Amino acid sequence: MTELPSPDLTLDCRSMRCPLPVIELAKRIADVAPSGLVAVMADDPAAATDIPAWCRLRGHLYLGTGEPVDGAPTYLVRRSR
Amino acid sequence: MRGVANSLRGYLDAASTEPLHPAAREILREAYDTGWADPARLYGSARRARLLLDNAREIVAAAIGARPDEVSFTASGTQAVHLAVLGTIAARTRTGRHVVVSAVEHSSVLHAAASVPSAEVDRVPVDRTGLVDPVVFAASLRPDTALACLQAANHEVGSVQPVAEVAMLCAERDVPLIVDAAQTVGRLAVPDGWSVLAASAHKWGGPPGVGVLAVRRRTRWRPPWPEDERGAGRVPGFENVPGAIAAAAALRARLAEAQELNGVHTPLVDWIRARIPELVSDVEVVGHPTRRLPHIVTFSCLYVDGEALLTELDREGFAVSSGSSCTASTLTPSHVLEAMGVLTHGNIRVSLSRTTTEEDVARFLHVLPDVVRRLRASAGVDGL
Numbered sequence: 001m002t003e004l005p006s007p008d009l010t011l012d013c014r015s016m017r018c019p020l021p022v023i024e025l026a027k028r029i030a031d032v033a034p035s036g037l038v039a040v041m042a043d044d045p046a047a048a049t050d051i052p053a054w055c056r057l058r059g060h061l062y063l064g065t066g067e068p069v070d071g072a073p074t075y076l077v078r079r080s081r
Numbered sequence: 082m083r084g085v086a087n088s089l090r091g092y093l094d095a096a097s098t099e100p101l102h103p104a105a106r107e108i109l110r111e112a113y114d115t116g117w118a119d120p121a122r123l124y125g126s127a128r129r130a131r132l133l134l135d136n137a138r139e140i141v142a143a144a145i146g147a148r149p150d151e152v153s154f155t156a157s158g159t160q161a162v163h164l165a166v167l168g169t170i171a172a173r174t175r176t177g178r179h180v181v182v183s184a185v186e187h188s189s190v191l192h193a194a195a196s197v198p199s200a201e202v203d204r205v206p207v208d209r210t211g212l213v214d215p216v217v218f219a220a221s222l223r224p225d226t227a228l229a230c231l232q233a234a235n236h237e238v239g240s241v242q243p244v245a246e247v248a249m250l251c252a253e254r255d256v257p258l259i260v261d262a263a264q265t266v267g268r269l270a271v272p273d274g275w276s277v278l279a280a281s282a283h284k285w286g287g288p289p290g291v292g293v294l295a296v297r298r299r300t301r302w303r304p305p306w307p308e309d310e311r312g313a314g315r316v317p318g319f320e321n322v323p324g325a326i327a328a329a330a331a332l333r334a335r336l337a338e339a340q341e342l343n344g345v346h347t348p349l350v351d352w353i354r355a356r357i358p359e360l361v362s363d364v365e366v367v368g369h370p371t372r373r374l375p376h377i378v379t380f381s382c383l384y385v386d387g388e389a390l391l392t393e394l395d396r397e398g399f400a401v402s403s404g405s406s407c408t409a410s411t412l413t414p415s416h417v418l419e420a421m422g423v424l425t426h427g428n429i430r431v432s433l434s435r436t437t438t439e440e441d442v443a444r445f446l447h448v449l450p451d452v453v454r455r456l457r458a459s460a461g462v463d464g465l
Contacts, residue, residue: 018406018414019426023384026465046406046414046425053424057365057383 007039007066007076008032014072018046022054029060029079036079037063043072051075089436091398093445096236096264096377096432102286104334105327109288112323120322121311134322137329144332145262145271145278147295153312154325155292158263158281159189164294164316165259165277166193167305169228170200173257177225181205183213183232183242184420187261190230191416200227204420210369211240211421219250226256233265233272237404237417237430238368239350239377241269248274257300264374266293267335268343276300285335286435287328290321338435346375346433349442353378353431360450367423376433379404381418382453384462385427393452394429399445404428427453 009032013021021042032038040051055062055077063076089100101109116133118126135149142149155161170180180194184204194202205218213231222229229251234241244260251258257276265271267285271278277300282291294315296302302315309317335342350373354366363383382390387405394401404415405428414425431445457463 019384019386022426023460023462023465026384026462044406045412049414049419049422049425053365053422054383056422057363057424 005037008036010039011041013040013042013044013047014070016042016044018044018050020044021047022050025051025054025077026058029058029077032079034079038077038079039066040075040077041069041072042075047075048073051077089434090441091445092400092434093431093437093441094400094402095434095437096239096284096430097402098283098289099286099434100436101288101327102331102334102435105287105331108330109323109327112326116322116326120320130322133326134320137322137325140329140333141293142295144336145266145280145293145295146273147278148298150313151297152293152295153315154320154328155294155312155316156290156318156321158279158284158292160316161279161281161292161294162187162189162259162261163193164305165261165279165296166190166228166230167197168296168302168315169257169259169277169300170197171305172301172303173227176227177223179203179223179226181218181221181226181229181256183207183218183230185211185213185235185237185417186230186232187236187263188416190232190259190261194230207420209367209421209423210372211235211238211367211417212369212372213242213247215243215246215250218247219254222251222254222256226254228257228259230259230261233260233262234269234374235368235417236264237377237415238379238421239264239374239432240369241265241372241374244272245274248272251276264377267332268339268375277302282324282328282331285328285332287331288324291324291328293328335435342435343375345439346437349433349437349439350375350378353442353446356446357449360446361453364453365424367418367421377430378432379428379430381405381424382427382429383424384460384465385453385456386460387426387428389456390427390429390452393456394448397448397452399448402430402432404430 052062061078066074118130120131260275266280278295280293387403406414
């Protein structure tokens with residue numbers, strides 16, 4: 001990843017089983033302003049599919065994965081609307 | 082279709098297995114009396130067993146567009162897939178160890194390919210409806226490609242793959258195509274162009290313990306296991322003659338009613354596909370809307386735990402399956418849903434059995450919205 005600004009909000013969803021990381025993201029996305037950046041740390045393998053799919057269904061922009069934290073992938077989401 | 086046991090009323094998991102077809106029940110019982118002898122021997126009872134087995138093989142061969150001598154019965158669909166993959170690779174070691182599979186093949190295909198020492202397996206991606214693009218598939222083929230695998234139709238979402246197109250492109254490059262037709266045989270015509278085909282009798286209402294392996298005569302194939310004279314040299318062990326006889330009887334009965342059943346299932350699935358997004362908020366119906374098997378429909382409910390959904394539907398009397406993680410023996414979600422890029426949680430596959438009625442579907446559509454609402458309310462995700 002190149003030159004992504006630091007996230008406005010980081011959610012630690014490690015050790016949460018699906019669909020909890022997506023629920024957490026849905027609950028907290030409104031905490032950032034439109035165009036704000038949310039990073040979701042999640043080690044449940046379903047998050048890799050479900051976070052991009054949720055973004056598609058909700059109209060947010062999925063930016064891909066960022067730096068892993070202690071081996072857990074981080075998913076980057078830009079709030080639309 | 083009336084008069085079936087009550088336990089079948091909410092059975093919406095035909096893609097996992099069909100109950101034994103009534104046309105096969107009596108024949109299976111009789112076959113233990115008439116087809117018990119060793120079909121490889123030469124005395125009267127053995128010749129009768131051989132005759133019955135050959136007859137079963139002819140029925141199955143005709144159903145899949147094969148010659149009888151191309152068909153062997155295996156112990157399961159999974160064993161047929163394993164033999165298909167491993168036997169084709171074994172005959173083509175000089176070509177190479179490159180294997181091309183669609184990303185949404187049944188796990189038996191993926192596991193068989195992965196088990197080959199030093200094999201290099203390329204997974205061809207699918208679009209959001211679960212279909213491969215024949216051009217993309219063909220672009221993955223190389224001079225050292227030992228074999229390619231493409232299912233006739235997907236077992237989780239029902240999308241029907243462009244097998245004939247892919248087969249043509251494989252043939253142009255001299256690459257054998259293995260077709261897993263487990264969900265298709267008995268329901269839709271088997272697509273042309275396969276080199277090796279695998280199927281499973283209990284999916285069409287035959288007994289469990291019977292699979293089908295068909296190898297085209299022009300396709301090079303070698304037993305990957307110790308040689309055995311049984312099963313035309315392709316499948317080791319004493320044949321399950323009664324099982325094969327009953328499987329063939331079930332297939333014949335199923336084919337005779339396939340058009341009528343498809344005429345019932347197709348509009349019922351269309352109805353489910355149309356109604357679910359109207360009845361349940363935040364739900365994604367997946368799989369191709371028209372290029373699909375008649376009896377399978379799959380959808381995912383946002384924010385709902387798949388296991389809880391299965392449990393609640395079971396309590397309401399419905400047997401369905403799910404590709405969500407934590408619902409099977411694995412903690413990883415369905416590789417099919419992953420490859421399609423659709424929600425993996427809150428997933429339900431409904432597959433209609435030959436005894437499913439409009440009333441069953443109506444009751445399912447009546448029950449489902451409330452089940453989802455309850456689960457969302459208890460998880461505190463309403464209005465998210």
